Amino acid sequence: MEEQDWTRVVAAATRAPSIHNTQPWRFVATADRLDVFLDRNRALPVLDPTGRQQVISCGSAIEFAVVALGASGAAADVDLLPDDADPDHLARIAVTALRSPGDEERTLAEAIERRHTVRAAFQPQAVPTELVDRLQDQARRFDTWVKPITRSEEEVATVFLISRAEEMEQGDPAYLKELESWLRTDPTAPDGVPVGAVPSEDPHSRPSNWLIRDFVVGQREQQEFLAPGDADAPPPDVERPTVLLLGTEDxxxxxxxxxxxxxxxxxxxxxxxxxxxxxxxxxxxxxxTRTRMRSRLSLVGHPQMLLRMGYPPEPTGTVSGRRPVGEVLSFAPVG
Structure with a gap:
């Protein structure tokens, strides 16, 4: 692989989603491999003190790199945590062969540029069950289960825990300060969450029972927490996204x-x-609240990610920026 080839692969990898768009990764390339590291300089000590969510973010970047490699005609093996002495050395992606890319690899690589987080209300169109089944099959390849939140009692419990956690976070000055530090008013900012990507209305007033994170809570009058079932709570049946919980045994x-x-x-x-x-x-x-979710949903394993999913409106909103590849990619010396 030439330097320009790795530059294209890493450009694709950096399109992966990350918590608060912190992009907590760095890459080191040689002729036949790409090493991925956690960048602790971009930590979220209040929201993510263990680094769990940032490591998950890096995992997505690893997979985007694998997809980009496959679409370019390179087969790759992924070795996770290859260095016992360095827990921040998250992966080594080794190119093992050159071959013609398949249709699925090309399709997924094309999706990398189109994918971005959409916080606006989705269209009232149900996600097909067969598509959810296919997503579950994809996750199993990585020892990860996907549980659709469909039963009424599971939905009520999950909605309550989200709302309670949001209330707790909004009452924590350290959390609010950290959140504000990653909110960007400049639409060309290379990281963080742009204001244009955040719905302008208060999430509590939104006609949905699924409460999205309020990124501008410190800049508007706070509303009283409304538990599910409250007469003044938003109607539970206006926006009905598909909600998927991803988790792992360990x-x-x-x-x-x-x-x-x-x-x-x-x-x-x-x-x-x-x-x-x-x-x-x-x-x-x-x-x-993460522990309570395990109990309330009778989970066998540990919840890692909760996704709200559906068909987006048009337009889909502002796309978050990305750091230049030159800031996150370096090349190891030869020899």
């Missing part, structure tokens, strides 16, 4: 990476099918 760094790879693959298949998604991770930010 809850260590390898499991986080695998769930991130599964997330990346799921999002690309969903994008290719015309869907969009946004995270609903508030209840997974806090150990207490």
């Amino acid at each position: 809850d260590d760094r390898r499991a986080w990476l695998q769930s991130g790879r599964a997330l990346g693959r799921v999002l690309l298949h969903a994008t290719a099918a015309g869907l969009a998604a946004s995270p609903l991770t508030q209840a997974l930010d806090w150990p207490a």
Whole structure:
């Protein structure tokens, strides 16, 4: 692989989603491999003190790189956590052969540029069951399960935990300060969440029972928390997105990476099918609500990501920026 080839692969990898668009990754390339590292300089010590969500983000970037390699005609093997002495060395992607790319690889690679987080309300069109089944099959390749939240009692419990966690976060000054530090008013900013990508209305007033994260809570009058079932709560049947919970049997760094790879693959298949998604991770930010989710949903394993998914409106909103490849990619010396 030439330097320009790795530059294209890493450009695709950096299109992966990341918590608050922190892009917590760096890459080192040689002729036949790409090493992926966690960049601790882009940490979220309040929201993500263990680094779990940022490692998941890097897992998605790893999978985007694999997809880009495949579409360019390169087969690759992925070795997770290849260095016991360096836990931040997350993966080694080795090119093993050159071959003609398949139709699926080309389709997924084309989806990389189109995929972005959509927080606006989705169209009132149901996601086909067979597509959800296909997404579940894709996640299983990475030892990750996908549970659709469809039963009424599961939905009520999950909605409550999301709302409660959002309330807890909004009451934490350190969280609000960290959140504000990643909100961007400049639409050309290379990282962070642009204001244009955030719905202008208060999420509590939104006609949906699924509460998205409020990125501008410190800049508007806060509303009183409304529990599900409250007479003044938003109607539960206006926006009905498909909600998918991704989880793993274990809850260590390898499991986080695998769930991130599964997330990346799921999002690309969903994008290719015309869907969009946004995270609903508030209840997974806090150990207490994450533990309660395991109990309330009788999960066998650990929840890693909660996705709201559906057919996006037109236009889909502002696309978050990306750091220049030159900031995240370096080349190891030869010899």
